[in-house]
Amino acid sequence: MWQCGACGKGQVGFVPTLSPRKLRKPARLTKLTMLNTVAKTFTAIDPWLEWLGDRLNPLLVKETRQALKSRQFTLWFVLMLIASWLITIGGVAIIGPSISFVSAGGYLLLAYFFALAVPLVIVVPFTAYRSLAAELEDNTRDLLEVSTLSPYQIINGKLGSAVVQMLVYLSVLAPCLAFTYLLRGVDLPTIALLLSMAVCSSLALSLIGLLFAAVTRQRYAQVVLSIILAGALFLALWGLLMSAWAITNYGAWFAADETKIVIAAISSAFITTFALLYLTAVKLVTFASANRSTALRWAMVAQQAAFLAWVGGILAADNFSDVNQAAPGCGIVAGIYWLVMGSLLTGESPTLSRRVRRDLPQSTLGRMLLGLFSPGPASGYLFVIANLLTVAVLFLIGLSLRGGIFNSSVTGPRPSNVSAATFLLLGLSYVAIYLGIGKLLISAARRVAIVTMLGSFLIHVLLVLASCGVPVLLQQSISWLRSPNYTYLQLPNAAWTLSDLLDDDLTSLQWMTAVLIVPAVAACMFLVNLLFAAREADQQRVAAPERVVQDDLELAPPPELKPQNPWEEPEPA
Amino acid sequence: MKATHPQIELRNLHRWFGSTHAVNDISFEVAAGEVFGYIGPNGAGKTTSMRILSTLDEPHSGDAFVDGFSVLEDPDRVRSRLGFMPDYYGAYQDVNVREYLDFFARAYGLRGGERKRAIEFAMDFTELHPLATKPIDGLSKGMKQRLCLGRTMIHDPSVMVLDEPAAGLDPRARIELREMIRRLADLGKAILISSHILTELAEMVDKIGIIEQGRLLAVGSVAEISARVTPDSIVRIRLLEEAQSLAKWLESHDHVADLEANGAQLKFRHAGGEAEQAELLAKIIAAGFRPVEFATQTKSLEDVFLQVTKGRVQ
Known part of the structure; x- marks a missing residue:
C-alpha cells in the first residue's frame, strides 16, 4: 500500500x-x-x-526545474559529452600503442581541464548573472522582493543553482579525470588542485555575476555590465588555463613548504574576499531601510585580520628581519584597500532609518565599542582610519622590535626603519585627508542633489586623481616651476611624495616639511570629520513600535509563569 | 483578537520623481473586508502609491501601514501580510502553472501539507485546475490574470493590492474577476484596486479614492462623493396624469429648480436631502396628484469621476 x-x-x-x-x-x-x-x-x-x-531554498528548486528544462543546459551538457569523447578517443589514438609506458596523463588532463573550464568559468557565472538580471527584464524581480524570501535566500538560491550546474558538468568529466590518473604522469594532488581551482573560480565568478546583476536596475547599465562581465570571464578563463598549464608542467612542486603556505594564504584571501562579495550581493538586494553596512564592516575587519595574521606570521617566522621591506608594500595594499572601502562607506546616508536606530547599541560602552560599526558616513570615515591606524601601529611595533622606529641606519636592504615608519605615517595621513575632503564634498553636494554610493566613489576617484595629477601638470606646464625633481608643490601628491620618501630622494628639509604638514592637515581633517561623527553618534536608539512588540509576542508568547509557592496556586473549584 | 487599526493606511505620502510630484500628500484608510477603488487618469500616481504600499518603492516623506506595520520600518512583516498584483505579468520560462504557484508558495514560507492546500485552494478559486501542467508562457491573457491573482492570494494575505487587474480582459473574464475580488473581500481581506474600467469597479467597491496629479481629490463611497461634489439630486416623477400641472405647483416650492415636464413625466433638481424629498412626496400626494413613480437619479462612478477630475496630467 x-x-x-x-x-x-x-x-x-x-x-x-x-x-x-x-x-x-x-x-x-x-x-x-x-x-x-x-x-x-x-x-x-x-x-x-x-x-x-x-x-530547500525555493529559488534553488525553481531554478533547477527551469535549468533541467532549458535548451541551454542540454546544449552545454551534450557539448561537454562530445568534447570528452573526442579528447579521450583522439588522445588515445595519438598516443597509440605507447600508452602503456608513456606518461601522457598530464596532457590529457590539460585537455579535459580546458573542456571543463569553459562551462565552469564562462557558462555557469554568466548564467548566474543572467538569472538575476532576467528577473528585472521579465518583471519578476518585484514579485521576488515582495515575497517573504530573505535577501540571503535570494542570493543563496541563485548561487546554489550555479553550484548544481557546476556539479552536473563536473560529473560528466569525473570518469575522464580518473582515466588521466591511470595514464600516469599526473598525481592526485595536482588533479585535486586543478579541480579546486576550477570550482572556486566558478563559484567566485558566479558571485561576481550576481553582484553585477544586483548593483543596478537601469537597463543600459546592465548592458554595459554584461559586456564587462563577459570580458572579465574570458580573462579569468585565460588566467585559469595558464595557471593549469604552469602547475602541470612543474615537477614535484607540491612537496615544497612554501607552496603549501602560498596555497593556504591564497585560500584565506579567497574565503575572506568571497565573504565580503557575498555579503555585498546580499545587502544590494536588502530593502533600503535595513542596516546594510554593519555586516560588511565586520567582513572588512575579518579580511584585514586575515591579511595581518599572514603577514605577521611570515615576518615572525623570520624574527621580523624583513619588516622594513614589508611595511611599505603592506601599507600600500592596506591604503588602497581602505581608500576604496572608505570612498564607498562615506557615501552612506547620514540619516539612520528608524529600523536601524532600533538596533543601535544602547549602553555607553556598547556605543564606544560598536559605534564604528553603525551605518553612516562619519562613522565609516572613523572606521577606515581606525583600521588603517591598526595596520600602521602593528608595523611600527614590528619596526621597533627590529631595531627601533627611529633607526635610520641601513644595514640590510632598504628602506631604513625611519623611512618605513614615515611612509606609514604619511600614507595614513594621505588617506585621512583624501577621505576627509571627499566626505566634506559629499556632505556639501547632498545639500543640492542626491549623491549615490557610485557618486561618492567617483568623487573620491576624481579627488585623488586631481590631487596627484594637478600638481604634476602645474609643475610641468609652468616654465618657472618646471623641474624633474620633487618640489613642495607635490605635497598633495601622495604618489610622488611617498615614492620619493622610500627612495630617499627627498631633501631633509622636504622630508621635515612633509612630516610636519601632511599629518597636521590630516589631523585637522580628522577633527572636522569627528564633529560630524559626534552628530551621527548622537542618534539615539528608538523602541520598536507597539504593533511590532505585539506581533513578536504573538509569534513567541512568553512562557506561562508557574506558581512559586503554595499560595500562588489556584484554589480548587 | 480584533484589529483596532485599519488594514491599509496611507499617511501624508509624498514621492517625487525629479521635479514631478508624483504622490502629493495622500492619506486614506481601508478596513478589513473592504474593497477600495483607486481611480485616476494615467500618470496620476496610483501605481507609485501602490508600489510604496507594497514596499517596492520608498516615499520621500510620510508613511504607509499594512495591518499596522510601517512599510518603511518593517517591510518584512508587511510582505508576509500583503499580496501585490502589479499591472504587468511576471512570468518565468519553462515553468508550468502548478510549478509557478508552488514556487511562490515556497517563497512565502509555506511547507508540506499547508503548501499543497494553498496551491489547491488558489487553483480552485481561480479555476486553473485544467491548466495545471500547461506552461505559463502559453496561457491566454485572462488565464494569466487568474494565475496572477492565484499567486497574489497563495499565502492568504490580509491585504491585497491589485493594480489594473482587469486591463485587457474580455467581458466574461472581467465579470469573473469581479466576482473573485468580491469573494476575497467577503473572506475579510482589505483590497485596494485600481482600474480604468469604472463601470466594473463601481459594482465591486465599497469606497473610492480619486487621484489626479498626485493629489487625492476625494475619498468615500460613490454616493458620498457624489453628494459632496453636487449636493443637488435629480428627481424623476411619473404621474398618472399630465405632469404640467404638477410642474406649476412645484415652481413655488423651495429646493426645487430646473423643472422639465414631458407628458406624464417630470424631472427637476432638488437641493434638499432625503427627508425633504419624503416630505415633498407627501405634499404632492396630499395636493391630489397621483404619482406612480418617485425616483432619485443616482450618479454613476463615471459621472462622479468626470465631475471631480479636470483631466490634467503632469
Whole structure:
C-alpha cells in the first residue's frame, strides 16, 4: 500500500496483491517480497525527502526545474559529452600503442581541464548573472522582493543553482579525470588542485555575476555590465588555463613548504574576499531601510585580520628581519584597500532609518565599542582610519622590535626603519585627508542633489586623481616651476611624495616639511570629520513600535509563569 | 483578537520623481473586508502609491501601514501580510502553472501539507485546475490574470493590492474577476484596486479614492462623493396624469429648480436631502396628484469621476 503524498489516502501502487496460487511458487514469492521491501523502503524515505524538499531554498528548486528544462543546459551538457569523447578517443589514438609506458596523463588532463573550464568559468557565472538580471527584464524581480524570501535566500538560491550546474558538468568529466590518473604522469594532488581551482573560480565568478546583476536596475547599465562581465570571464578563463598549464608542467612542486603556505594564504584571501562579495550581493538586494553596512564592516575587519595574521606570521617566522621591506608594500595594499572601502562607506546616508536606530547599541560602552560599526558616513570615515591606524601601529611595533622606529641606519636592504615608519605615517595621513575632503564634498553636494554610493566613489576617484595629477601638470606646464625633481608643490601628491620618501630622494628639509604638514592637515581633517561623527553618534536608539512588540509576542508568547509557592496556586473549584 | 487599526493606511505620502510630484500628500484608510477603488487618469500616481504600499518603492516623506506595520520600518512583516498584483505579468520560462504557484508558495514560507492546500485552494478559486501542467508562457491573457491573482492570494494575505487587474480582459473574464475580488473581500481581506474600467469597479467597491496629479481629490463611497461634489439630486416623477400641472405647483416650492415636464413625466433638481424629498412626496400626494413613480437619479462612478477630475496630467 502506497501512501499518497498529496491527500494522505492509501493507494494501491505497483505492488500486486499476492494470491494463494502465486504464493505456492517460491521464485515468484522472492521477487514479490523484494518488491514489497523496495516499496516499503520508498514509503519510509518519502516523508524524509518531502521534509528535505520543504527546507530547500525555493529559488534553488525553481531554478533547477527551469535549468533541467532549458535548451541551454542540454546544449552545454551534450557539448561537454562530445568534447570528452573526442579528447579521450583522439588522445588515445595519438598516443597509440605507447600508452602503456608513456606518461601522457598530464596532457590529457590539460585537455579535459580546458573542456571543463569553459562551462565552469564562462557558462555557469554568466548564467548566474543572467538569472538575476532576467528577473528585472521579465518583471519578476518585484514579485521576488515582495515575497517573504530573505535577501540571503535570494542570493543563496541563485548561487546554489550555479553550484548544481557546476556539479552536473563536473560529473560528466569525473570518469575522464580518473582515466588521466591511470595514464600516469599526473598525481592526485595536482588533479585535486586543478579541480579546486576550477570550482572556486566558478563559484567566485558566479558571485561576481550576481553582484553585477544586483548593483543596478537601469537597463543600459546592465548592458554595459554584461559586456564587462563577459570580458572579465574570458580573462579569468585565460588566467585559469595558464595557471593549469604552469602547475602541470612543474615537477614535484607540491612537496615544497612554501607552496603549501602560498596555497593556504591564497585560500584565506579567497574565503575572506568571497565573504565580503557575498555579503555585498546580499545587502544590494536588502530593502533600503535595513542596516546594510554593519555586516560588511565586520567582513572588512575579518579580511584585514586575515591579511595581518599572514603577514605577521611570515615576518615572525623570520624574527621580523624583513619588516622594513614589508611595511611599505603592506601599507600600500592596506591604503588602497581602505581608500576604496572608505570612498564607498562615506557615501552612506547620514540619516539612520528608524529600523536601524532600533538596533543601535544602547549602553555607553556598547556605543564606544560598536559605534564604528553603525551605518553612516562619519562613522565609516572613523572606521577606515581606525583600521588603517591598526595596520600602521602593528608595523611600527614590528619596526621597533627590529631595531627601533627611529633607526635610520641601513644595514640590510632598504628602506631604513625611519623611512618605513614615515611612509606609514604619511600614507595614513594621505588617506585621512583624501577621505576627509571627499566626505566634506559629499556632505556639501547632498545639500543640492542626491549623491549615490557610485557618486561618492567617483568623487573620491576624481579627488585623488586631481590631487596627484594637478600638481604634476602645474609643475610641468609652468616654465618657472618646471623641474624633474620633487618640489613642495607635490605635497598633495601622495604618489610622488611617498615614492620619493622610500627612495630617499627627498631633501631633509622636504622630508621635515612633509612630516610636519601632511599629518597636521590630516589631523585637522580628522577633527572636522569627528564633529560630524559626534552628530551621527548622537542618534539615539528608538523602541520598536507597539504593533511590532505585539506581533513578536504573538509569534513567541512568553512562557506561562508557574506558581512559586503554595499560595500562588489556584484554589480548587 | 480584533484589529483596532485599519488594514491599509496611507499617511501624508509624498514621492517625487525629479521635479514631478508624483504622490502629493495622500492619506486614506481601508478596513478589513473592504474593497477600495483607486481611480485616476494615467500618470496620476496610483501605481507609485501602490508600489510604496507594497514596499517596492520608498516615499520621500510620510508613511504607509499594512495591518499596522510601517512599510518603511518593517517591510518584512508587511510582505508576509500583503499580496501585490502589479499591472504587468511576471512570468518565468519553462515553468508550468502548478510549478509557478508552488514556487511562490515556497517563497512565502509555506511547507508540506499547508503548501499543497494553498496551491489547491488558489487553483480552485481561480479555476486553473485544467491548466495545471500547461506552461505559463502559453496561457491566454485572462488565464494569466487568474494565475496572477492565484499567486497574489497563495499565502492568504490580509491585504491585497491589485493594480489594473482587469486591463485587457474580455467581458466574461472581467465579470469573473469581479466576482473573485468580491469573494476575497467577503473572506475579510482589505483590497485596494485600481482600474480604468469604472463601470466594473463601481459594482465591486465599497469606497473610492480619486487621484489626479498626485493629489487625492476625494475619498468615500460613490454616493458620498457624489453628494459632496453636487449636493443637488435629480428627481424623476411619473404621474398618472399630465405632469404640467404638477410642474406649476412645484415652481413655488423651495429646493426645487430646473423643472422639465414631458407628458406624464417630470424631472427637476432638488437641493434638499432625503427627508425633504419624503416630505415633498407627501405634499404632492396630499395636493391630489397621483404619482406612480418617485425616483432619485443616482450618479454613476463615471459621472462622479468626470465631475471631480479636470483631466490634467503632469
